[in-house]
Amino acid sequence: MTHEIAVIPGDGIGQEVTPAAVEVLEAIDAVDFDFVEGEAGDAVKGETGEALPNETRKLAADADATLFGAAGETAADVILPLRQVVGSFANVRPARSYPGLDAVQPDTDIVFIRENTEGVYKGIESEIAEGVTTCTRVITEDASEKIAEYGFSYAKQNGYDDVTIAHKANVMRTTDGLFLDTASAVGEDRDASYDTALMDALAMHLVMNPQDYGVVISPNLAGDMLSDLAAGLVGGLGLLPSANIGEENALFEPVHGSAPDIAGEGIANPSAMILSAAMLLDHLGYDEQGDAVRSAVERVLDSGPRTPDLGGDASTEDVTAAVIDEL
Amino acid sequence: MTHEIAVIPGDGIGQEVTPAAVEVLEAIDAVDFDFVEGEAGDAVKGETGEALPNETRKLAADADATLFGAAGETAADVILPLRQVVGSFANVRPARSYPGLDAVQPDTDIVFIRENTEGVYKGIESEIAEGVTTCTRVITEDASEKIAEYGFSYAKQNGYDDVTIAHKANVMRTTDGLFLDTASAVGEDRDASYDTALMDALAMHLVMNPQDYGVVISPNLAGDMLSDLAAGLVGGLGLLPSANIGEENALFEPVHGSAPDIAGEGIANPSAMILSAAMLLDHLGYDEQGDAVRSAVERVLDSGPRTPDLGGDASTEDVTAAVIDEL
Ligand SMILES: CC(C)[C@H](C(=O)O)[C@@H](O)C(=O)O
Ligand SMILES: CC(C)[C@H](C(=O)O)[C@@H](O)C(=O)O
Numbered sequence: 006m007t008h009e010i011a012v013i014p015g016d017g018i019g020q021e022v023t024p025a026a027v028e029v030l031e032a033i034d035a036v037d038f039d040f041v042e043g044e045a046g047d048a049v050k051g052e053t054g055e056a057l058p059n060e061t062r063k064l065a066a067d068a069d070a071t072l073f074g075a076a077g078e079t080a081a082d083v084i085l086p087l088r089q090v091v092g093s094f095a096n097v098r099p100a101r102s103y104p105g106l107d108a109v110q111p112d113t114d115i116v117f118i119r120e121n122t123e124g125v126y127k128g129i130e131s132e133i134a135e136g137v138t139t140c141t142r143v144i145t146e147d148a149s150e151k152i153a154e155y156g157f158s159y160a161k162q163n164g165y166d167d168v169t170i171a172h173k174a175n176v177m178r179t180t181d182g183l184f185l186d187t188a189s190a191v192g193e194d195r196d197a198s199y200d201t202a203l204m205d206a207l208a209m210h211l212v213m214n215p216q217d218y219g220v221v222i223s224p225n226l227a228g229d230m231l232s233d234l235a236a237g238l239v240g241g242l243g244l245l246p247s248a249n250i251g252e253e254n255a256l257f258e259p260v261h262g263s264a265p266d267i268a269g270e271g272i273a274n275p276s277a278m279i280l281s282a283a284m285l286l287d288h289l290g291y292d293e294q295g296d297a298v299r300s301a302v303e304r305v306l307d308s309g310p311r312t313p314d315l316g317g318d319a320s321t322e323d324v325t326a327a328v329i330d331e332l
Numbered sequence: 333m334t335h336e337i338a339v340i341p342g343d344g345i346g347q348e349v350t351p352a353a354v355e356v357l358e359a360i361d362a363v364d365f366d367f368v369e370g371e372a373g374d375a376v377k378g379e380t381g382e383a384l385p386n387e388t389r390k391l392a393a394d395a396d397a398t399l400f401g402a403a404g405e406t407a408a409d410v411i412l413p414l415r416q417v418v419g420s421f422a423n424v425r426p427a428r429s430y431p432g433l434d435a436v437q438p439d440t441d442i443v444f445i446r447e448n449t450e451g452v453y454k455g456i457e458s459e460i461a462e463g464v465t466t467c468t469r470v471i472t473e474d475a476s477e478k479i480a481e482y483g484f485s486y487a488k489q490n491g492y493d494d495v496t497i498a499h500k501a502n503v504m505r506t507t508d509g510l511f512l513d514t515a516s517a518v519g520e521d522r523d524a525s526y527d528t529a530l531m532d533a534l535a536m537h538l539v540m541n542p543q544d545y546g547v548v549i550s551p552n553l554a555g556d557m558l559s560d561l562a563a564g565l566v567g568g569l570g571l572l573p574s575a576n577i578g579e580e581n582a583l584f585e586p587v588h589g590s591a592p593d594i595a596g597e598g599i600a601n602p603s604a605m606i607l608s609a610a611m612l613l614d615h616l617g618y619d620e621q622g623d624a625v626r627s628a629v630e631r632v633l634d635s636g637p638r639t640p641d642l643g644g645d646a647s648t649e650d651v652t653a654a655v656i657d658e659l
Contacts, residue, residue, distance in 0.1 A: 132510075136473030138470070142467040173556075176412075176453060179466075180467040204557060205559075208557045208560045208564065209563045209564035229500075234535040237537065241536070
């Protein structure tokens with residue numbers, strides 16, 4: 006069986022790390038892929054006026070899964086609609102420290118399960134009077150239940166004992182109150198053990214004691230911040246993959262952006278993108294191959310060539326070749 | 333001249349650390365205080381049905397400044413109205429690491445200037461259909477300008493070269509767009525140097541490179557999370573004071589809560605509360621005395637008795653007495 010994968014490198018280092026991930030997937034003999042490439046981001050907007058052309062949307066909609074690199078200024082115009090196109094309701098962001106790598110907190114292994122459709126991301130904003138603006142944050146019971154179901158299942162399947170529901174229900178009593186109650190009810194129904202945490206206090210505890218956390222289920226924007234915070238704990242965005250999971254489709258992307266400061270130099274760290282490809286393998290049912298890619302990346306991070314962000318002087322290609330060698 | 337200070341210990345360790353701060357203020361010969369005590373929090377709610385009785389509101393409104401300890405379950409019902417009572421528009425939260433203390437990032441000295449009146453804290457929420465809720469986040473040009481003016485002035489007066497404006501304007505284009513544009517315009521007008529940062533990326537950078545930051549100006553909820561994150565960097569909430577600044581009045585409180593787990597044992601760390609009293613001294617114009625209290629706390633943190641949260645076995649009283657000795 007051949008899997009059609011939409012490949013959208015985008016801007017900046019997206020152009021460098023996406024081909025690296027494709028190379029790694031191509032090196033996996035057990036799985037057949039058909040890669041179809043689409044354009045998105047600042048560059049194509051410059052040419053066509055559109056950051057996310059219709060053909061690219063269609064590519065992502067029709068493919069079995071999508072690999073997305075990064076976009077520059079137009080990041081939100083690309084990734085938010087793409088998440089919709091693949092019907093993603095869950096954004097899955099593992100933050101893990103690796104042996105041998107400098108990290109602020111070397112004992113971190115947390116997966117953020119971020120609601121991916123609502124909150125302030127609904128885009129309902131207006132200027133209701135001169136100098137007075139509003140953003141309508143939306144929280145529904147359905148979406149809260151869905152993300153909680155996903156999060157608790159993820160924790161169980163992946164052997165995480167600690168589940169934390171993040172919220173700010175002491176201030177957003179109705180909206181985050183609904184999120185908290187709904188997610189807690191899912192935990193009760195499953196007889197799962199879980200904790201709840203105010204997201205401000207959680208930010209502090211994650212910094213001080215990340216080893217106490219496993220899976221963190223949160224509303225959309227809180228997950229955005231908390232997962233980036235965790236990226237800081239483990240050594241930076243160059244290491245964090247993510248999956249945008251829908252019912253029938255999914256998109257995989259590194260948590261990092263297009264990094265214009267180092268783009269074009271061939272020194273971007275491809276790890277986050279390759280780890281995103283590993284999540285794609287899991288998603289298509291190739292768990293064994295996903296694990297193999299993860300351990301290959303781990304071994305290279307431990308004792309292989311390193312890009313400058315990790316203190317080395319290797320190129321993107323060096324690291325990619327080393328990962329493929331380890332496979 | 334005698335200054336009338338409203339003292340609201342509240343719940344839990346608020347009852348222990350607030351008297352400690354009062355003792356320290358009483359030990360300052362150069363300044364005369366008249367302390368008037370008010371009730372707020374879970375305990376008084378249990379008795380009277382009201383977490384913030386009218387007499388307490390009035391006390392805070394009429395005093396020259398207020399010292400507030402902490403409240404338990406009712407924290408939001410107490411602190412949000414109290415901030416309104418004193419007309420606070422700026423929440424000032426210094427996060428500093430101290431020599432000799434274990435810290436995740438020992439080289440941190442950042443002051444968060446958090447907008448204190450709007451954002452999701454306006455409390456405009458509703459259930460618009462069954463299972464569908466909204467929270468209307470409000471950002472105005474006036475409040476954004478006011479907090480930016482305050483933040484840039486604070487940076488200048490306190491010798492911070494780095495000013496960062498935090499926002500999420502790539503998603504909240506209208507609301508955080510207004511915040512970002514308005515705050516940036518204040519920086520331009522003053523010919524000040526400043527940076528802007530997406531708050532998710534900022535969360536990561538603060539964890540990895542806190543030494544690159546000085547003053548961070550942010551919307552309300554972002555400041556809530558980012559300042560707690562920074563508390564994690566410097567050794568926990570036991571060390572972070574805060575000031576809620578209004579035009580004519582102000583309220584000072586530790587960033588920590590009522591800590592029910594250790595309340596009543598006499599082992600709460602009074603540092604955050606005493607440092608909040610130092611900010612009160614600054615606010616009333618006694619900068620020299622404020623500095624003296626800060627250095628006394630610093631010396632005690634460096635080589636004096638420590639409470640259990642900092643790995644010692646001293647009591648709240650031991651630490652307080654040591655600070656007074658150092659004055
Ligand atoms: C680019 C931006 C819209 C996006 C988000 O906020 O979701 C990014 O920060 C992310 O986390 O993938
Ligand atoms: C208790 C709560 C309402 C409050 C806030 O969110 O402002 C607290 O977290 C704080 O930061 O002082």
